[in-house]
Amino acid sequence: MKSLSFLSFLAFGFFSSQLIEAQNVTADTLLYPEEAHFKNIQQLTFGGDNAEAYWSYDGNYLVFQRASVKDGIPCDQIFMGKVPKKGEPFQYKLISSGKGRTTCAFFTHDNKHIVFASTQKGNADCPPVPDRAKYGNRYIWPVYDSYDIFITDTAGKKIKQLTSNPGYDAEATISTDGQKMIFTSTRNGDLDLYVMDLKSGKIKQVTNFIRL
Numbered sequence: 001m002k003s004l005s006f007l008s009f010l011a012f013g014f015f016s017s018q019l020i021e022a023q024n025v026t027a028d029t030l031l032y033p034e035e036a037h038f039k040n041i042q043q044l045t046f047g048g049d050n051a052e053a054y055w056s057y058d059g060n061y062l063v064f065q066r067a068s069v070k071d072g073i074p075c076d077q078i079f080m081g082k083v084p085k086k087g088e089p090f091q092y093k094l095i096s097s098g099k100g101r102t103t104c105a106f107f108t109h110d111n112k113h114i115v116f117a118s119t120q121k122g123n124a125d126c127p128p129v130p131d132r133a134k135y136g137n138r139y140i141w142p143v144y145d146s147y148d149i150f151i152t153d154t155a156g157k158k159i160k161q162l163t164s165n166p167g168y169d170a171e172a173t174i175s176t177d178g179q180k181m182i183f184t185s186t187r188n189g190d191l192d193l194y195v196m197d198l199k200s201g202k203i204k205q206v207t208n209f210i211r212l
Contacts, residue, residue: 044081044090048073056107057176059083061154063095063105063114075101075126078116080154095156099124101144108151109176115151117170121161122146143168143191149183162196174198182206 048068055062062083065076081092096102100120107114119127123146130140147170152159163169165187172183181196193207 040086042084042086044084047071049076051076052104054106056111057109058111061107061111062092063107063116064092065103065105066092076103078102078105078114080105080114080156093156095152095154096120096150097156097159100146101126103147104171106173108174109178111154113151113153115149115162115172115174115181117147117149117172119144119146119148121148121164143186145186149181162198 044062045064045066048066048071050064050066053062053064060083061080063078063080066079067073067076077094077098078096079092080095081090084090095105095114096116096118097120100118100123102116102118102120105114105116122144127142127144127146130142132138132140145167147168148164149162149169149172150159151162162172162181163183163185165185167186168191169183169185169187172181174181179198181198183194183196184191185194186192187194188205192205194203194205196203
């Protein structure tokens with residue numbers, strides 16, 4: 001799991017701060033009795049599908065993926081917004097190109113760039129989604145071969161492709177010194193971890209899948 005993750009907000013993103021009182025945390029019916037340490041939770045996003053949110057290193061911004069057919073976003077795109085003060089709305093802007101499907105965004109340590117995965121080079125349209133009914137309606141994460149990793153500035157204006165190898169490339173995280181990127185890839189047939197030297201572009205496989 002990535003450090004400084006905002007997944008806890010995602011898991012409890014439906015909890016309104018108006019429903020959770022410091023002295024009466026059980027007022028929210030979505031809050032389990034065991035969750036005695038949660039309070040002052042503010043819902044940031046409304047409508048659509050919003051997930052995979054992560055903090056900037058300075059703690060002032062969030063980057064996340066969002067899809068909302070009603071708002072003209074048929075499949076996940078990357079958005080970034082400044083963390084609002086309590087009671088203020090969360091305002092965010094599109095960072096990815098708006099093409100294909102995107103996922104797994106993460107800030108670089110300088111807070112000036114964001115890495116993310118996208119299928120935009122394979123096709124500008126949204127890739128087909130799996131028929132979950134065939135798998136008991138369980139959650140399915142599609143491993144699209146057209147996913148590649150990109151980096152952009154926080155304005156979303158200077159998008160640069162980092163990987164172009166056939167196969168799934170996604171789930172990237174940049175080292176704090178900005179020199180290395182670790183990511184997941186199927187370039188050798190199985191899901192494994194790889195490290196890229198961002199200066200030279202050289203890639204090294206660091207895990208090997210073993211079939212039992």
